[in-house]
Amino acid sequence: MSDEDDxxxxxxxxxxxxxxxxxxxxxxxxxxxxxxxxxxxxDIGGAKHANFQVKIAAHxxxxxxxxxxxxxxxxxxxxxxxxxxxxxxxxxxxxxxxxRTDYEDFAKAFAALDGVTQGAVTADFDTVVTxxxxxxxxxxxxxxxxxxxxRAAAST
Numbered sequence: 001m002s003d004e005d006d007x008x009x010x011x012x013x014x015x016x017x018x019x020x021x022x023x024x025x026x027x028x029x030x031x032x033x034x035x036x037x038x039x040x041x042x043d044i045g046g047a048k049h050a051n052f053q054v055k056i057a058a059h060x061x062x063x064x065x066x067x068x069x070x071x072x073x074x075x076x077x078x079x080x081x082x083x084x085x086x087x088x089x090x091x092x093x094x095x096x097x098x099x100r101t102d103y104e105d106f107a108k109a110f111a112a113l114d115g116v117t118q119g120a121v122t123a124d125f126d127t128v129v130t131x132x133x134x135x136x137x138x139x140x141x142x143x144x145x146x147x148x149x150x151r152a153a154a155s156t
Contacts, residue, residue: 003044007032010050011074020074027129028074034138035072038145043068050074053082056145058152061096065089069148070141078128078137080110081121083144097151106144113137 011028014020020028028050035042035054045051053068060067067085072078084103086096093100111120113136115127128137 004032007044007050007052010048014050014074021130023130024074024126027134028072028125030134031072031078031129031137034141038138038142039069045071045073049076051076054141056148058148059083059096059098059145060086061098061152063090063095069145072125072129074125076125077122078125079122080107084121096148097155098148099151102144102147102151105147106140109140109143110137113140 008029011020011025015022015025032042032052035052038056039054040057041055043053043055045053051071051073053071055066055068059069063086065085067082069083070078070080071082083106086093087100087103090096107121110116110123111118113123113128114132116123116132128134
């Protein structure tokens with residue numbers, strides 16, 4: 001997987017081969033379109049399965065790493081745990097404007113989605129996107145992204 005065309009071809013192949021349902025394919029396309037809208041960067045993974053990472057400059061701040069706000073893999077999961085990498089490697093949060101509480105609120109809102117296990121930062125793709133409420137997931141992400149951007153703007 002190296003670009004959007006590869007990503008879409010993989011989805012089509014998986015759908016034709018019966019590996020994913022039409023609902024899963026449509027949910028993935030919908031989530032990818034959302035990622036393109038909200039993300040500053042959307043990186044398509046190099047793995048053999050359709051996947052991407054959504055990155056926001058205000059979330060990353062001056063942090064050396066390159067963590068995403070969320071990742072999605074059509075065959076596996078939606079994950080928000082990469083967003084907390086900054087907390088683990090910069091515990092004083094000197095490189096970002098958002099707070100530990102901002103991330104914790106994001107994680108709690110994610111865990112409160114239908115079908116997501118309490119305290120989880122990873123959930124089955126179909127549970128969140130296809131069988132769950134994709135709009136609720138988008139709202140959770142939008143809230144965190146908005147907080148990161150507002151705090152970054154206020155700190156300059």
